[in-house]
Amino acid sequence: MGSLAVQLGSFHGAQILNPSTVKKKLKRKSFSFSRVNALYADDGEIAPQSKGDGFSFYGGKYSDERDKTDDWWARGDFMYAYSPQGSSNTVKEPLFGMKLGAQSQISSNEYRWFYVEEGTNNNHTILLLHGLCSQAYSFRHVISILAKDYHVIAVDWLGFGFSDKPLYGNGFNYTTQEYTNALSCLVDRLKSNQISIVAQGHFTPPVVEYISANPFKIVKLIMINPPVSKEHSALPSNLLEFTNLFLGDIFSQDPFKASDGAMSRISYYAITEEDKMVYRKPYLSSGSAGFALKSVIKSFKKELKDSILSVRSLLTSKNWETPIYFIGGLNDRWLNYKSLKTFCEEFQFKLITLDKGGHLLQEDIEIDLANIITGTLIVMYVQVVFQLMLL
Numbered sequence: 001m002g003s004l005a006v007q008l009g010s011f012h013g014a015q016i017l018n019p020s021t022v023k024k025k026l027k028r029k030s031f032s033f034s035r036v037n038a039l040y041a042d043d044g045e046i047a048p049q050s051k052g053d054g055f056s057f058y059g060g061k062y063s064d065e066r067d068k069t070d071d072w073w074a075r076g077d078f079m080y081a082y083s084p085q086g087s088s089n090t091v092k093e094p095l096f097g098m099k100l101g102a103q104s105q106i107s108s109n110e111y112r113w114f115y116v117e118e119g120t121n122n123n124h125t126i127l128l129l130h131g132l133c134s135q136a137y138s139f140r141h142v143i144s145i146l147a148k149d150y151h152v153i154a155v156d157w158l159g160f161g162f163s164d165k166p167l168y169g170n171g172f173n174y175t176t177q178e179y180t181n182a183l184s185c186l187v188d189r190l191k192s193n194q195i196s197i198v199a200q201g202h203f204t205p206p207v208v209e210y211i212s213a214n215p216f217k218i219v220k221l222i223m224i225n226p227p228v229s230k231e232h233s234a235l236p237s238n239l240l241e242f243t244n245l246f247l248g249d250i251f252s253q254d255p256f257k258a259s260d261g262a263m264s265r266i267s268y269y270a271i272t273e274e275d276k277m278v279y280r281k282p283y284l285s286s287g288s289a290g291f292a293l294k295s296v297i298k299s300f301k302k303e304l305k306d307s308i309l310s311v312r313s314l315l316t317s318k319n320w321e322t323p324i325y326f327i328g329g330l331n332d333r334w335l336n337y338k339s340l341k342t343f344c345e346e347f348q349f350k351l352i353t354l355d356k357g358g359h360l361l362q363e364d365i366e367i368d369l370a371n372i373i374t375g376t377l378i379v380m381y382v383q384v385v386f387q388l389m390l391l
Contacts, residue, residue, distance in 0.1 A: 069278045072137055073162075077117070080110040081189045082158075082182040084171025111172070113186060114162035115155040116140075119147035124219075125192040126373070128154035129183075131201025131225070131360070132300065133239070133262035133293070135161035137278050138362045145370035150377075153190065157203060158182055159292035161282060168295040176303050179206035180213075187217060196220040198373055201266075201335070201359060202227060202235075202300055205307035212314045215321050222376055224327045224369075225359050228312060229339035233305040235297065236334050238265055242294045243301060252290030255283030268331045268358030316347050325350045325376040329357035329364065352376070 116136060126146055128139045136154035146152045156163040159174060166172040172182075183206055187195065196219050199207040204226035211218045227233070238261055242248045251257050259279040263271055271279075282289040300307075314320060326349055328340045337353075344351035352372055357364040 067277055068274050069281050072116070072140065072278055075116045075118070075140075076114055076136075076162075078112050079115055079186075079189055080112055082185040083110050084166065085178070110185075111158055111164040111166070111182070113155050113158070113164070115153055116143060117151075117153045118143050119149075119151040121151050123149065123151045124377070125151045125153065125190065125195045126377075127187070127190070127195055127197045128152065128362075129197060129199045129203055129207060130154075130157065130160070130362075131199075131203050131266075132296070133160075133259075133266065134200070134360060135279060135282075137161065137275075138360060139366075141366035142362050142370045142373070145367065146373060149374065151192070155186065159296050165282075165286070165288040165292035167288060167291055174292070174295045174299040176206050176209065176299075176307050179203070180209040183207065183210045184214065187214075194219055196222070196377060198222045198224065199226070200224040200362070202304070205304075205311050208311045208314055211322050212320070218322055220323050220325075220377060222325045222327060222373060224361055225329055225332050225335050225337075225340070226311070226326070227304065227308050227335050228315075228343045229308065229336075230305070231339040232335045233308055235301050235304065236265060238262065239297050240301065242297045248294050249291070252294040253283075253287060254290075255280045258283050258290050258293055263360075265333055266359040268329065268356065268360075268364045271363060312343075315349075325352065327352045327354065327361065327369070327372060329353075329359055329361050330355040331357065332359045334359045350376075 114136065128136065128142065130136055130138050136156045139154045143152050143154055157179070158172060159165050168174065172178060187210070195217065197207055197211070199221070201224065204223050207221070207223075211221060242252050242258075244251065260276055263276065263279055315324065326340065326344055328337050328351060330337050330353055332340075341351060341353070343349070354361055354365055354368060354372075357369075361369045
């Protein structure tokens, strides 16, 4: 492939990079964390992994044998950021008004975010943010590669993975503005002066909104398959099923429909059954996961068109200062690649294309993605230094 930095540095406008897509077996470093040894835990109570919330159609886990979820949890921890807005009442499921179990209740003054942190704290910090219907787990291989040279943090957004999942109307309504505010609190908790963000898919709008309001807190932004055109303003049909007035709540409680149904559409390559089990686990353990998913989809369905217009306006504004790179999967089944390419060409943004990847590039071709992230950060750093020399 040659020198990645040289290839990236030779871009003019929107150029295409087609790196090798050969996957290699990764040797991971082991990291130790001080964490609660439970799938879900409220203050003063340890909830074993086999315990469901009393409502989910599929409570608990399939067996007590160790699986990839246990390994993922061994790499992670919790941080608290962003307080519930307004009243936070007892959480009940919306179908019959039954009180959900302790794991579905918010027991802290701040929401709990699950995150995985690897690398040396003194190095430049990279914050990895997953997209819709995904989890920080999707970056598991990318984390290990980047951690060799960077301080890497991957988090589950509120409502996804193993972070808190407040029920709609109980302190968090899953709007773009709320996610923007929550991200602001999260970044403040990181206490790092040098942070770059890698954001993926439909969760790029709140990231752009946050950086626009806080231009000096984020050094660089890399966006993977973001929605940037009117062709991107409609959510995929398989997600709109969750907004059905009569069946949406039922669909959201089926872990196979809520996780597998989405994952099979956004990954260009087949995901192994072991990895699918990690994505299913939140839906297997708590009814709140499905209800949160439905709330996010309903909110994004309503706001996506306006969010895209805002993103286009902010990124093309003369006031935008944060360096940006775009990475697109040629086979993205959710957000049309040609529309992303047209946008980047029109406004002269850097675009790197991966012709063997789909919407979830961190699952499809994780080694190539990690190398490109590293290369873009190097190029951006060189460009900043050069600009300072000209002053």
